[in-house]
Every structure is written in C-alpha cells, then in structure tokens.
Amino acid sequence: MTETYAFLGPRGTFTEAALRRLPGAEGAEQVPYDTVPAALDALRRAEVDAAVVALENSVEGSVPTTLDELATGEPLQIVAEVHLPVSFALLVRPGTTFADIKTVASHPHAQPQCRRWLAEHVPDAEWRAATSNAEAAQRVADGHYDAALAGSFAAARYGLSVLAEDIHDVSDAVTRFIELRRPCVPPPRTGMDRTTVVAFIGEDHPGALLEILNEFAIRGINLTLIQSRPTGAGLGSYLFWMDFDGHVEDARVGEALMGLRRICADVRFLGSYPRADQVRPEIRRGTHDADFTEAAAWLRSIRNGHA
Amino acid sequence: MTETYAFLGPRGTFTEAALRRLPGAEGAEQVPYDTVPAALDALRRAEVDAAVVALENSVEGSVPTTLDELATGEPLQIVAEVHLPVSFALLVRPGTTFADIKTVASHPHAQPQCRRWLAEHVPDAEWRAATSNAEAAQRVADGHYDAALAGSFAAARYGLSVLAEDIHDVSDAVTRFIELRRPCVPPPRTGMDRTTVVAFIGEDHPGALLEILNEFAIRGINLTLIQSRPTGAGLGSYLFWMDFDGHVEDARVGEALMGLRRICADVRFLGSYPRADQVRPEIRRGTHDADFTEAAAWLRSIRNGHA
Amino acid sequence: MTETYAFLGPRGTFTEAALRRLPGAEGAEQVPYDTVPAALDALRRAEVDAAVVALENSVEGSVPTTLDELATGEPLQIVAEVHLPVSFALLVRPGTTFADIKTVASHPHAQPQCRRWLAEHVPDAEWRAATSNAEAAQRVADGHYDAALAGSFAAARYGLSVLAEDIHDVSDAVTRFIELRRPCVPPPRTGMDRTTVVAFIGEDHPGALLEILNEFAIRGINLTLIQSRPTGAGLGSYLFWMDFDGHVEDARVGEALMGLRRICADVRFLGSYPRADQVRPEIRRGTHDADFTEAAAWLRSIRNGHA
Amino acid sequence: MTETYAFLGPRGTFTEAALRRLPGAEGAEQVPYDTVPAALDALRRAEVDAAVVALENSVEGSVPTTLDELATGEPLQIVAEVHLPVSFALLVRPGTTFADIKTVASHPHAQPQCRRWLAEHVPDAEWRAATSNAEAAQRVADGHYDAALAGSFAAARYGLSVLAEDIHDVSDAVTRFIELRRPCVPPPRTGMDRTTVVAFIGEDHPGALLEILNEFAIRGINLTLIQSRPTGAGLGSYLFWMDFDGHVEDARVGEALMGLRRICADVRFLGSYPRADQVRPEIRRGTHDADFTEAAAWLRSIRNGHA
Numbered sequence A, B, C, D: 001m002t003e004t005y006a007f008l009g010p011r012g013t014f015t016e017a018a019l020r021r022l023p024g025a026e027g028a029e030q031v032p033y034d035t036v037p038a039a040l041d042a043l044r045r046a047e048v049d050a051a052v053v054a055l056e057n058s059v060e061g062s063v064p065t066t067l068d069e070l071a072t073g074e075p076l077q078i079v080a081e082v083h084l085p086v087s088f089a090l091l092v093r094p095g096t097t098f099a100d101i102k103t104v105a106s107h108p109h110a111q112p113q114c115r116r117w118l119a120e121h122v123p124d125a126e127w128r129a130a131t132s133n134a135e136a137a138q139r140v141a142d143g144h145y146d147a148a149l150a151g152s153f154a155a156a157r158y159g160l161s162v163l164a165e166d167i168h169d170v171s172d173a174v175t176r177f178i179e180l181r182r183p184c185v186p187p188p189r190t191g192m193d194r195t196t197v198v199a200f201i202g203e204d205h206p207g208a209l210l211e212i213l214n215e216f217a218i219r220g221i222n223l224t225l226i227q228s229r230p231t232g233a234g235l236g237s238y239l240f241w242m243d244f245d246g247h248v249e250d251a252r253v254g255e256a257l258m259g260l261r262r263i264c265a266d267v268r269f270l271g272s273y274p275r276a277d278q279v280r281p282e283i284r285r286g287t288h289d290a291d292f293t294e295a296a297a298w299l300r301s302i303r304n305g306h307a
Helices: A014-019 A038-045 A064-071 A116-121 A132-141 A153-158 A210-219 A253-265 A289-303 B015-019 B037-042 B066-072 B115-121 B133-141 B156-157 B208-216 B251-263 B289-305 C014-019 C036-044 C064-071 C115-121 C133-139 C152-158 C208-219 C251-263 C290-305 D014-019 D034-044 D064-071 D114-119 D133-141 D153-160 D206-217 D251-263 D288-303
Strands: A006-010 A029-033 A049-058 A077-085 A088-092 A105-108 A126-129 A147-150 A162-168 A174-181 A191-200 A222-230 A236-246 A266-274 B004-008 B029-033 B050-057 B077-085 B088-092 B103-106 B126-129 B147-152 B162-166 B175-180 B193-200 B224-232 B236-247 B268-272 C004-008 C027-034 C051-058 C077-085 C088-092 C103-106 C126-129 C148-151 C159-169 C174-180 C194-201 C223-230 C238-245 C264-272 D004-008 D029-033 D050-057 D077-084 D087-090 D101-108 D126-129 D147-151 D162-165 D174-181 D193-200 D224-231 D239-243 D266-274
Touching: A006 A014, A006 A266, A006 D224, A014 A029, A014 A049, A014 A174, A014 B147, A029 A038, A038 A049, A038 A064, A038 D153, A049 A064, A049 A077, A049 A126, A064 A153, A064 A236, A088 A132, A088 A153, A116 C238, A116 D050, A126 D206, A174 B147, A191 C148, A210 A236, A210 A253, A222 C103, A236 B175, A236 C208, A236 C290, A253 A266, A253 A289, A253 C290, A266 B251, A289 C251, B004 B015, B004 B037, B015 B029, B015 B077, B015 B175, B015 C036, B029 B037, B029 D034, B037 B050, B037 B066, B037 B175, B050 B066, B050 B077, B066 B175, B066 B224, B066 B236, B066 D162, B088 B156, B103 B133, B103 B289, B133 B156, B133 D162, B147 B156, B147 C290, B193 B251, B208 B236, B208 B251, B224 D034, B251 B268, B289 D251, C004 C014, C004 C036, C014 C027, C014 C051, C014 C174, C014 C290, C027 C036, C027 C126, C027 C194, C036 C051, C036 C174, C036 C194, C051 C064, C051 C077, C064 C223, C088 C133, C088 C152, C103 C133, C115 C126, C133 C152, C148 C152, C208 C238, C208 C251, C251 C264, C251 C290, D004 D014, D004 D034, D014 D050, D014 D077, D034 D050, D034 D064, D034 D174, D050 D064, D050 D077, D064 D224, D087 D133, D087 D153, D101 D133, D133 D147, D133 D153, D147 D153, D206 D239
Parallel strands: A006 A029, A006 A049, A077 A266, A105 A126, A105 A147, B004 B029, B004 B050, B077 B268, B103 B126, B103 B147, C004 C027, C004 C051, C077 C264, C103 C126, C103 C148, D004 D029, D004 D050, D077 D266, D101 D126, D101 D147
Antiparallel strands: A049 A174, A077 A174, A088 A147, A088 A162, A191 A236, A191 A266, A222 A236, A222 B224, B050 B175, B077 B175, B088 B147, B088 B162, B193 B236, B193 B268, B224 B236, C051 C174, C077 C174, C088 C148, C088 C159, C194 C238, C194 C264, C223 C238, C223 D224, D050 D174, D077 D174, D087 D147, D087 D162, D193 D239, D193 D266, D224 D239
C-alpha cells in the first residue's frame, strides 16, 4: 500500500524539499495543499497518512499558523523532524536582468531573511506578498511579478531562470519541518529524542510558567524551544509550546509530564521523535531510568513495612 | 512647537485609530509610514518625535516585526500603550453585494481573526494579502479586489461602503499599540505601570530562563507577556521579550533588573509606562519600596558595626 | 499476649507520663531503661515490642541522642507521637524550705526551662546534673541534693514533697514523645498524618538541601521540623531530620520521597503516623491523590498512542 | 592596655586551648567563667573585651547553649574562629589502673565522642556528668570520681596522670570555637571569609526557609551550616542559624542579606570573619562585586533616560 503525504504546496516549496528528506516519503504519493490548515485537516480526515509542515525558522521564529493549528482542533502527533538549510534563489523569466526587476514576490517569511540582500542588489524593487514562494514563482511565470525568492529547485518547474543563488542575510539559517500523523504510539527511543507539548495555563495561576520550568529543571530536562501564543481568550491568556530533550518513555520525562498535567489547565502531547541534529543530551545524576526504578522499588518496600 | 507622530499607514489603519487615543497626539502632525521599520527608523533619525505601532493582538499574538525591530538596532523606548478593541468591517465599492465578492483582501493579521466569519458569509471568496488593511481598501477602490477587511473608519477615506460591521471570530479581541520615543527618562510612576525588557540569553547558559523568572518571582513581580524570538544566530538561540508589572523606579523592579543584567548576555530596557487597563497589581509583603529602604539601611548599619 | 514497652527511666519521668497517654500502652508491661540507646537497642533485639522516647521540646529543641540513634543503626519506625505540656515541680524531702536549698538537681534539659524561675526563687542554689529528673528525685531522697526539678507525679514514688508546682519559664512549652516499633506497615492514613525521614547529603552535592526543599514545595508539602546533625564525617557533612505533613501512602508524599531518594546519598524512612495535635493540612490544588491518578492515566494513554 | 578574654572555664578546658591559638589573645588576660552565658554576659557588660566559646563539634553537632545565647539577648559579634582537633585523655589520680576505675566523669559532650572507647577499655565504669571536662578532672583530684575525660593539658593543672591519650571514636573530629566581641566593624575581607546570621521565621510564613535558601542559591552563596532551634514560642516556631561563604562587604552577600531581611520576621547579623580552614570559595559568574557594580550603573543610566 502506497502512503500519501500532504505538504504545503504548490510543488517547488521548501516544504516539498523537506518531505523528500524523510525516509518514509520515498515512493509515497505526495499531495500539495494550499495552506497549513488544509494539509492538517486532510490528515485529520484521514485523506492522507502524514503531513509535512514548517514549524520554525532560525531567523523568523516559529510559524504561528502551525503552532496554532496543532495546539487546537483534533490532536495530531509529530513523528519526525527535518532541518533544512535556508537558501533562496532569485527566479526570473529567462532574459530578465537585475535592471528589469521592479517587483520581487515571496512568502512573507522569505522577505526578512533576504532584506539586506534585496536592498543591496535590487534597491528599487518593491516586495509583494505571495502565499508561498512557489506561488510567487508561478506569478513570475505568468508575468504578474518580475522576480521571485524561492528555492532554486523551483526554477525548472515554472520555466524560470536562476538569476542569483545562495541568498540569505544570515548564514547558517535553518528551517525546521515536522512530519505529523494521527495519534499513535511514538517512534521508539533513540537516546537522542525530542518531545513536544503544549501547556495551557489558566488565568488564575500566574506562577504556573515558573512551576512548569521547575518541573523540567529538577529532572535535568533541557528545553530547546519555548514559545508563547495567545489562546484567543484575551490579552494575558497564553499557551506555551515547548520542545525539550528526551522521550515520553523516559522516566524523567514521564514524571515531568505528569507534573505539567497537574499544574496546567490542560496539556496536549504532540509527540516524541528523534532529533534531526542527533545531539545526545547529558543525563543528570539521579535522573536515569534506573534511578527512578530504584526509587519506586524503595517506596514500595517502605510502604510494605520493609524500611 | 507641534510634535510629529509616525504611524504604520496608510491613513485609515487601526494604528491611526490608536494614535488618536493618545492625549499627546492631539494637535500633533501625524505621518504615515509604509512599514514598521520605516516608522521606527524615522524616529531613530529624529525626523519625528514619536512613533505608534502595534505590539500584540489577543488573537494573533505579538507582531514579530515590532518585537524584532525594537530588540535590535538603535534603542527606542516605550512611553505609553493603547488597547483597541478589534472589530473589522467588510468594505466594498458602492453597489457590491455579497454574491459579487470573489476576492477579500486584508493584512495577513486580519484574516485569521475573521476566518470563521468569512467561511460563513463569503465561503467562495479567495483571500488576498495586503501590506495593511488600508492598502486593501485602496485596492478595492481601484478595482483590484472586491472587498477589504478594515476598520469601518477607513470607508470614507477610500470612497467605499460598509457591507458588514463588527466582524470578529473572537469577541473581546484587543490589539495593543505602543508609543515609542528616543531614550528618555521614563514617565513618572502611577502605581499601575508596566515595564518592558528584552533579555538575550547566551547559548552556554541553558538554565538562564528559569533564573530570570526566579528573579521576578522572588520579588513578587508578575509577568504579563513573555515571548521568545530567535536571535538569528541558529535554532536554539533566543531572546525573550518580557512585559511585567511595575516601574523601573520601583525598588523591587530595579533589583530584579540588576539580577537580569548579571544573568543575561545582554538586557535591553524598553521602557516603563502606565498600563492602559489601569489594573493596580498587588504588592507582595517584603517587596514594597519601604522594605528595600529599610533593608538597605540595616545593611549599612551592620557594615558599620552597629549590629 | 501482653505487649512490652521500653521507656527512658527510671519510673517517674515525663517519658513514663507520655507512655501512659498511648492507647496501646494500657495494660502493657512498661520497662524502664537507663538511656535512650539502651531502650532502642532492647527494641532492636526484640526484647520489647515498642519504645517511647522524647524527640523534641519546644524550648530546648530536639534531643540529639534520639535523632542520632534513630538516624543510624538498625532501622526503627515511628508509629505514634504524644505531646506533653512541660511543667516541673520542685521536689524536696519533707520539711525542707526554700531557705534550706543549696543544690537543685535535674536532667540537663530541665534546667534551661526553669532558669529564670530558679534565679528568682532559689538564687543561691547550685544546679547539679542528673541523668534524668527521676534520678534527681532519687538523689534528693537519699540526701545527696536538696531539691529536684521533676514531674509532680514523681513525688509519691520517692517519698518527696512538692514545694512548688507548675514551674516553667516559657508557658505553653511542650515536649514531643514518639513510640517506636521495628519496621512495619505504617498505621493507616487519617488525613492528619506526619511523616519523618532522615536525608543524608553527600559532600559533593552542595545544593542538595535546596533541591530537597523544592521536592516538598512543588507538591505543597509543609515541613514541620528540619534539623541538621553532623554525620561524624567532618565539619560540613550533615544529615537532615525532616518531619512533614502527609502519609507515605499519599501520592504527593510518595513522589516527593522518590525525589529525595534520587537526590540524596541515602534516605531513611522513619515512619508515617497520626499527628498528636490533629491539625488537618490544606492540600494544594493539583496534589490530591486523584490528580496523580489522573495524570498517570493520561501518561499511560499518550504512551499508548491515544493522545 | 592589656585586653581581657573570657572563656568557658575552669582552666584546662579545650576552650582555653582554643583561645591560645588566637593571635590577639597572646599577652591578654584570660578569665575563666563557669558557663557560656556567664562568659557572654561579662562581655555584654563590658567586663571583658572578648569571649571564646565552642560553637559546634563535628561529632556532637552545634552547642545549643551557644546558639541560643547568641541568637537572643544583647547582640554580640563573631570576629574569629578556631578549629581544634578533638582528642581526649583519660586522667586519673597517680597510681590508678584501669581495673580501679568505677566512675568516669566528663562534660556531656565528651561522652558520646568516646562511647566506643569507654565500652572497650572500661566496660564496667559508670559515666558521670560534669559541667566541664576540667571540672571532671578537679573532681577526680578531690576523690569524687576515679577518672576524667579531658584534654591532656589539664593533667598538670590538677595533679593527675594521663592513663590513656588520643581517645576519640571518630578520627578527624574537630571542634569549632568562636571569638566574640561587642558589635563592631567586621574584620576586613580576606576572600576566604565566613558570615553568620540568625533568621527568625514568622509562623505565618511556611515557605520562608525555601525563600531564604533561594536568596543564597541565586547568588551562588554556599551554606556551610544550617541549624534550626526552637524560638521557645511553641513546637513549629524556629530560628535558623546559618553560616555561609563570603563577607558582609561582598556585594552578593549584601544583597542576599537584604533579601533575608525582607523575608524574615527578624535577622540578626552575627559577624563576618576569616575561615579557619582558609578555603577560598569559587565565585559564580555574574556574582562578583564588579558584576553588581556594573548592573547598578546600568540601572542608574536607564532610570536617567540613557537606555
């Protein structure tokens, strides 16, 4: 049975490039969707088996739509991540020169990552928003705009030429993509895992964020991303998206998650999955699985009268 | 001497509406700028005396451009805030009916706040991005698009009709705007003040966020906003924008800020200013100015041998 | 089968008075021992079924011998506590007047609790140490000393008169006694329980005390006694005796104890038992047994793929 | 002018031996007092210039009388400390053999430090309490008891013989003595200093101990002794004697002390003085005096409008 992957289209986006890096996606059917919500809803309705979307970018930060769509609605689960270096190409219709460029289109996320480059190379061009970089390329192809910032892999698809490559204001910029599935048993532990949760803090609990961080800190768990988002229930009401080292099967992670569950108005588990960068975190003394097992055995023994 | 205020234009945006609520803006010259960076740079170059921009919205969250522009570059300082209820109107050329609407334009921030309303009332219309709601209105006026989501106050300026009003998916949605000045002595304490700082955490200091929150917690200072943003130096390197209760002249705030300064790679002070909602925070015992004064006097006395 | 209780003798001490308050001691054989270690060793060797000793006094503090003997050696377990108001009588041979008193004997613990009274009423008398107040009474009876500070109940036993009663510098002084057994299943939960542990902190773990207190604090567990004692391994090496609210069967107590076990070089469980003062502690939200049960069920469900 | 030092007498105690190690005591008049309170009161009344008393022992723990007398009453201040190895001699009248010994006298603190030795060498001898080891020696000299545990230096003074030397159950046992003065400017910083305070916690402030430890922890200050004592106001009401690294003139210590002052019902400063063991503590980054100075300058500058 061939699997089907949804991704933020059209074809030619960085998301499609990320999808191709996933081992499971080889040979799978790959279906572009117009928006992140559309791709996720297709997965929720079981029209596809998986969905790949961008989560955060080292320059522009997290992608609000992705965070918000995953924090609410029918639960989905992250099962893999891919890190893709960010590097844009300036795509034009064949024959276009720098002097011809009056308008440059791109997804709003691309513009701030190339701001300085644009100011230097096409200072007089106006920037235009597109719903994706690939759409920007399409609209260059159809004559709407003069140039598009997109992945160079998009040029062939739209019959465009690459006028400049390797465009980025910040070197080493990286975008992080995630593969989502419907809720499932998480992929097995590798010792180099990341876990994602969303914590909802009730308004009547002002110190909750400190308590949450404490639950991680006392068990030596390192947060790799913390991102606040409004819940829509008024200024001052937030949810926190948190990525941290470790796997839900780790004893220290399990106990910390139960702590969050008791502190928070709600906690949504969004998955445990291998870190794309394969960094192996150091485990603090007293927080290995064996330490939790020994402590639990000791507790049982004193409860049974064997002090 | 008439003062000059920059704001995110064009005329007819919510930002202009917010600006009009500022007492100091009455009688001032009001100059629209195309982008947030343009408005802030005009202030930095002293071409204007103040600038008003949106900081966060209770539905869409903080405005990344505003955060990033204020966290870096020449320092600016927040001296006031305004909260504006969010409510859109659907503006059309006179004579247009719901059935005629094929495209709806707006600033990308407006769309998610009206998503459900749009799906219900103009389910077949396509959404188009504009650099501002006012620009969307302009492009409706010039025939580019059929309808615009904007403030109803924008209709008259662009010769449009209001087809629907009071549009918002979430009732009680609010946008928070700030008035910026070049660095100055903060406005005097009112007892209902807010302070904003940006904390940069070095990569070699993983527990720094917990330490920072602790500096606030031990002095009973309540955070009202915490927002992480990438610094651009790679995934995992963040700055934290933090709003909290109190004024830089409060002893507890002063000591907490010194604590942050010692913990962080860098701290940027972005101002102390009256809360728009005039909420008076409770001050925890032992953290009033008088407690700090007494403790300092006691320390002096024991250092001088009068135990 | 009649049970046998060891107590710190001789007959006529406050410890015997405390023992008589224990429901289980009625009808039991009561055997005096010369020293706390002797009584505890008799229990360890199973020569008696229980032992009653003093643990702390609201004026003089904890009894070092009791702490040290229970922190080390074969484990014993506290199954009950008794609070006894402290009030001494001045016992003399019949016919003795205040003017005749040149020496007053007592256990070293009694003297500081009556210092001011002695200075006022028998300013010229010298104080003499005895191994117990009852022994002091005995040595008054045999003519060694002129007066003894002891419980008035000791007068009859030694043929002495009560020259003054209700002697104490501090009103409301209380001594806390404990009943010890060999390790056993703790008495059932009453909701008004106390638990005692001894935590040994390795020398290479300077922040351990703060970590320990944090394990209690995050679960809303209130410490009622914390007492440091040297371990004998050099200045700076300590154990901590800790009494706190709750029962080892409480989920919050169980998890906190496992935390201590993981932090500390060693933890000795010394029992859960009803509070003598029948104070019912408030349980903080999120720390009831039901909260732990719900969180554990949730963790199981997400581990099994039912997010 | 010759200075006068009070010490816990009689002559021949370990306290006198400790006093002799103090540079300032050379050539000073040395006056024995019967009790710790008597020595301290003489200092308070200015009858002497300094007083030397034992504070804690690595086997027996802190000396309750010393803690209690310094925590209350007219304030006194620690200006120096001396660590003295604990080693007892068994002093007897010339001609006495082990077989002759029916009674061994000592201060109650000496007995537990020699318990095992006594059980092995004079198993049938009874122990008798004396108000000091030197008094025990005196009462051996006058025929009351057969042997005394005391410093070997006491033998000559009382015409006794040393039957055994170097007696101690725990090797490396150390007693810590302190020199007290009336309140004065503390001795200058050496970088290897210790500071002592007593913190009184109000009954209505259950989490205060954790808050206090936090004030030290966030500034990297290491506690070397924490000792709870009842305040006399009922079970559950405590004061905490705390020794920690650093000098009251250190910025991090000053700010931590002000924090304690704001948290606690009362704080008594008992002095900053050079550590006898000359251990130099590591200073955590961000907590050097220079860091505090820089942070204070920054705070002044932002308060003055120079962000």
